[in-house]
Amino acid sequence: MATSWTQPTAAWTQPESEFWAPNRNAVDESFAMAPAVYADEGFFADEQERLFGRAWxxxxxxxxxxxxxxxxxxxxxxxxxxxxxxxxxxxxxxxxxxxxxxxxxxxxxxxxxxxxxxxxxxxxxxxxxxxxxxxxxxxxxxxxxxxxxxxxxxxxxxxGPFVFACLNADTPPLAQWLGDLDERMAGYGFDEWQPATPSPADCTFEPAANWKLIFENFAEYYHLGWVHPELAKMSRVEDHHRYQGPGMYCGQTTTPISGDERDDWLTLPAADGLDASDAASGRFIALFPNVLIAVLPSHAFVMRLEPVSAGRTIEHCSFVFPPGTSPASDEAGAQQFAEAFEVTRRFWIDVNDEDIDICERAQRGIARGGAPPGPLAPRFEEPLNRFHKMTADLMTLETVAELAVPAGDRPGGIDLYGSDPNPMPPATEAAAASSAPEAPATATS
Ligand code: FES
Ligand SMILES: [Fe+2]
Incomplete structure (x- = not known):
């Protein structure tokens, strides 16, 4: 009898399997992803090839x-x-x-x-x-x-300030992958934002957690009050809104930022030329699959995720600044800048430490307990449902040329799970809302 060298194909790569069904539902009927997605080295190996091997x-x-x-x-x-x-x-x-x-x-x-x-x-x-x-x-x-x-x-x-690479010839061009992000963030002049030289701030962490837990944690604010009590004073739950159009990303905005006496985010002057919405907001973009971008009026905190194994990820952290904010090239200027920025830098690192702790704990629970996935909270976790669908698509598609870039929220607030409608919508949403017919009251993904 001939020996077959073909490995059995895992359910998570099969388009017709039930593996992803709970994640493909609309958000108010959707669930967290299966434990294997975060903890199984077989999944990780397939993910390296099918997801990271075909994404930007x-x-x-x-x-x-x-x-x-x-x-x-x-x-x-x-x-x-x-x-x-x-x-x-x-x-x-x-x-x-x-x-x-x-x-x-x-x-x-x-x-x-x-x-x-x-x-x-x-x-x-x-x-x-x-x-x-x-x-x-x-x-x-x-x-x-x-x-x-x-x-x-x-x-x-x-x-913007990022370089992307793609191993796969069929993947749609980066501009299509980004969707409306370029237009949505045009007011920041993001192409000109750069790290300080010498950088006062770049650092690396290596949490014992799957990269997707870090992505998900960045994309929801459900955990804010309990994991980040200090951050929640500045970035209040009720000031969070969706910031999510077409594209391979999940987005939220805090508008206005800094709702109390703390000013840890505001130690540097804002970039020139921001409109009223950008000048008053913090934009939080989780760009699929591996870069998390927190954009404030004066700086951005960036985490590039490098998966090492199912249970380990390297976070490459950097700060980038708009033109005119970063220091003079002389040593004294750089020192002065580093001191001015230190409160903000420390704040981000403390928040990130809190996130790493909870992500590692999530990893341990999933890997060692492995409880069946529970329901997502529609108000807070729609971005996760969107992320799960992107993940499921990359894992199962025969060819990524067929990839459907998510459409995102429709203007007018109908589909915007979350807090009340944004009092200061970004320019793209404001323009779309004024020209769009009223959307039906159904959930989107
Ligand atoms: S392997 Fe590179 S020159 Fe021979
Ligand atoms: Fe967090």
Missing amino acids: VCVALTAELARPSRLLVRSIGGRSVLLARTDDGLVGFLNSCRHRGTELAEADCDIAQTIRCPYHRWHYSVDGRLVATPMFDSVPRDDFDPADFGLVPVRVDSW
Whole structure:
């Protein structure tokens, strides 16, 4: 009898299986995701390939590639990828030599002109062409043309201060993935926001929690009063509203921010030219799958998630600032800036510590207890239902060319679960509400 080497296909990759049914419901009938989604290494392996291997994954800040000599090494979906900048823009390649596959760079580094393989010293230009093969021609081969052996390209694009990469050719372009985010956040001039140099603040954490728990925790404010009593004084539950149009993201806004005497978020001046809504709000964008962005009028706190295993995630944390806010390049200016920003920086780190604690606890309960998933709270957890559907789609679709980017909320407040209608809707929602016919009173996803 012939032996089959085919692995059984897991239910979570089958479009027709019941695995995702509780997550595909409308939010008022939906449930949390199954414990395996967070704790099973088999799920994690499939997720690396099907979700991270086919999504637009945030891999860096554009500032990290500001110098043309810079080469970054990033991991996406279990693959190692090189990122660089040429005169024509950002480029990406698999981190593997076209001779016999050797890893070209172990970690971020500066290069002189070419990317050199350490094994037999084949050289590649920064745009990926094979430009030198030492001693290879000492016995020439008729079938060898260096033009056929350039580095394997990877799709790279950018938005605002972020660089994204995608391993999959069928995935829709980044602009489609982002949906209305570019328009929604146009007033911030986000392309110009950069980290401070030298940065007073960048840091890394490694919580013992699945990346999706960190994403979900960022995307809901149900936990605010109990996990973040200090934050809840400034960012009151009743001031939270939805901030969510078409696109692969979940969003909420706090309008107005800083509802009490604390001013931890407001130690720096606001960016120039913000409209009344942007100037009074904190925008919280969880961009699928791996970058969490908290945008305040004077700065943004950014977390890029790098999954390590089912139960472990690296959080790469950075602060970015609008033009004119970040410090002078001299040491004294940088010091002055760091001192002014310290209250805000400490505040974010304290809040993040509280989030890490609760996410680790959630991970332990799911991994060791594994209670069946419970119902989502429609007022607070619609963004999670939206996230679950994105996750289910990436895990089950045969081809991501078929991906349906979520439509988001309709204007007019009908579908906006949450607190009362936003008293200061962002410009895109205000414009849409004034021109849209009244929407029927049904839930959307
Ligand atoms: S493996 Fe890279 S030059 Fe041989
Ligand atoms: Fe939190």
